[in-house]
Amino acid sequence: MSAPYVRHFMRLSSSLHLYRQAAIRPTKIIYHAGRIPHLRPLTSTPFRPAKVRVPLHRNTFAQVRFTLADVPPLSFWTSNARPPLIPAGEVSPDEFLAACRRYASLAIEDAPGWRQRDLSTTASRGNLGNDGTIPFSTLHYASILLMRSPAAGGHLATHILHTGVTLNYAPSVLTMARLGLKAGKLDGLQFSPAKEALERLASARNRDPHYRPDALTLMGLLHARQGTSAGDERALRFFGGASEAAAREPGAAWQWRPSAVLEQSRTYIRRKQADRAREVLRVAARELDNADVCFEYAMLLPVDDPERMPMLERAAVSGVEGAAREMGRIEALRAKEEGLSSAERREREVLADEWLGIAGDKALL
Secondary structure, X not given: OOHHHHHHHHHHHHHHHHHHHHHHHHHHHHHOHHHOOOOOOOOOOOOOOOOXXXXXXXXXHHOOOOOHHHOOOHHHHHHHOOOOOOOOOOOOHHHHHHHHHHHHHHHHHOOOOHHHHHEEOOXXXXXXXXXXXXXXXXXXXXXXXXXXXXXXXXXXXXXXXXXXXXXXXXXXXXXXXXXXXXXXXXXXXXXXXXXXXXXXXXXXXXXXXXXXXXXXXHHXXXXXXOOOHHXXXXXXHHHHHHHHHHHHOOOOOOOOXXXXXXXXXXXXXXXXXXXXXXXXXXXXXXXXXXXXXXXXXXXXXXXXXXXXXXXXXXXXXXOOHHHHHHHHHHHHHHOOOOOOOHHHHHHXXXXXXXXXXXXXXXXXX
16 A cells, blocks of 8 residues: 555544544433532422322212321310200210211221111210111211311211211201302212202102201202392292291201391392392391391381381391491491580490491491
């Protein structure tokens, strides 16, 4: 090989070597990437994986989301299981604790047919039966106490209430439906068993009319919230049915009559039937010891009606803010009347301040 060819070959070999080095250099960088110093993140907020929301379904409240450790200790029942919520001598704290522990164990085990076998909707409140059955009335009371302190056992409470719904235990049906209504979710899937049980309880075919007035009241409240003319029409029929059911059955429970009366009157007002609203409230104000009913009745009366001020004052002293605010407004106007002495004017101003203080408006003066 001549010298020129040798020199050309050497130059070519050198360039090929450099190309191959360049070609494998990225590989070397990747190979040593693990040795790159750790870079600090741009934010100090720790990474948290997004929570996946589980779709709600008919058996949402049937899921066991508690353990035996979630049953409150005896001290909880001793502090809460007392009048006026629990009648004296009805159920003892020890009985509440035993019933809830037994129920939690059964629910966690979830043996086939345990609800029908181990729970009794007819047994009297108190101790467990000789066969180990739990009086469901005791569990229902327990769920109410737990709902008042959700941190103490909210999941256990809703599980008990859902069980009551599946057993058609009327107090649990009404309570669960009321919870759904207040949350605006009674039409949701998770409350569908309660709504279906409520409809059965409100039906004229229901053989036990004791709880029918309250069931009809809840149905009326549900339809009144639809905000439609058709919904208002159905609501008025349900409220009327509740009144008739209570009249036919003297011993029937109508715990939520004030709610029925208030919503019935508001529905009449929406339909431009103020006279009918006033009459409904007039009867209820005289028969019920309910401050909200008195207030709404007073606000529908003419300012010179002799019943107006007593009704307003009755509601205001019971803590109805709207009534106290109206009393404060009236006294403030009276303080500006001509011909008053300084003492009389000052007295009315003080009264106005006191009423507005009850209403929470005193700081606005």
